[in-house]
């Protein structure tokens with residue numbers, strides 16, 4: 001029988017896929033069912049028929065997994081924020097461990113031990129960054145919430161279990177401002193919030209114009225210590241525009257972690273989960289020796305670079321975004337380690353090979369360690385070649401994408417042995433997983 005979109009099928013779920021979905025077989029084809037859990041029997045509606053696989057949407061659970069729970073958010077399944085709220089937290093951790101294990105094996109051909117996923121504490125309300133899109137419904141109602149998966153349709157919300165409880169009052173007061181000031185609603189694109197400790201920095205992203213009722217907004221959201229307007233007139237997916245104007249409070253948010261002080265501007269890059277970020281930084285630090293020269297590739301706003309400089313002999317950060325490099329210089333200065341830190345602005349693909357050439361000319365260097373923390377697309381081939389040429393004692397790879405991690409490890413393991421692979425739950429209840437992989441040189 002020919003399979004077609006919309007057809008309902010019964011699937012026995014045999015395993016978990018790379019996005020946390022249930023995977024089974026139907027008519028000799030692999031079926032991916034979002035929302036299904038391994039060992040369940042489910043009814044699902046086909047949404048795509050491809051030559052070797054089917055995509056299907058869960059319609060009914062016939063035999064339920066003991067790991068299934070009622071999602072704690074009513075928007076689960078509509079909003080793109082969470083993927084795994086239908087599982088117990090413990091089960092999401094094993095799913096992520098398995099995703100890393102399977103991906104290393106299938107993409108990289110790497111058969112290795114993967115430690116259990118390190119949990120996040122807390123595992124709800126853990127995000128320190130929020131971006132809320134604003135839209136207007138066809139009935140003229142203000143919509144504030146999150147995007148539906150693969151769309152720019154706003155799913156309205158009053159809360160989000162991944163954000164601090166402050167989100168409720170932020171949404172409520174922005175809705176009030178929009179309802180009272182239709183001109184403001186017309187130009188408001190996003191509200192972006194950054195949180196450190198007890199303080200919030202709010203950025204209103206506008207096409208043009210001003211933010212009304214600022215005093216009332218601050219009164220209703222007492223954690224807010226700083227408000228910016230970012231003017232973004234471009235029609236792209238980039239949220240913040242180039243022009244930034246402070247309209248209330250402090251220029252930057254200040255915070256400290258692991259003995260290091262740092263500050264944030266609306267543009268600064270930062271990991272979104274403080275607890276897991278700190279566990280990863282501590283683990284990286286444990287793998288560094290005091291006489292090491294450390295190359296910190298893809299160094300962002302330089303927080304880890306400065307933490308590493310508290311122990312290592314010298315640290316070289318490389319980062320492509322100019323404002324992040326300026327933040328990195330500032331955090332090194334604030335913590336009195338500028339003499340040990342060099343932040344290089346540019347693409348790792350070109351800057352890392354140059355840095356390696358320079359370091360290899362020096363006779364006073366005993367040990368080099370390399371930290372790689374690339375974006376989702378992983379490392380360029382030229383970066384991996386230069387890392388191998390530097391012959392570092394250790395390579396520490398921090399990855400937010402198991403597939404590109406597996407691809408890059410395939411190259412690195414020609415000369416390096418993996419000593420540990422540890423998934424960290426940086427993004428609880430989403431399909432994403434962070435991994436920390438330590439490698440040592442085969443000749444050491």
Ligand SMILES: C[S@@+](CC[C@H](N)C(=O)[O-])C[C@H]1O[C@@H](n2cnc3c(N)ncnc32)[C@H](O)[C@@H]1O
Pocket residue numbers: 269270271298299300301302303304318319320321324346347348349373374375400
């Ligand atoms: C996952 S973040 C890591 C940031 C940092 N290590 C931290 O812990 O906060 C990746 C960083 O790589 C930067 N980046 C992306 N592509 C790059 C490239 N080709 N060369 C240098 N940096 C790049 C991004 O701007 C981002 O700051």
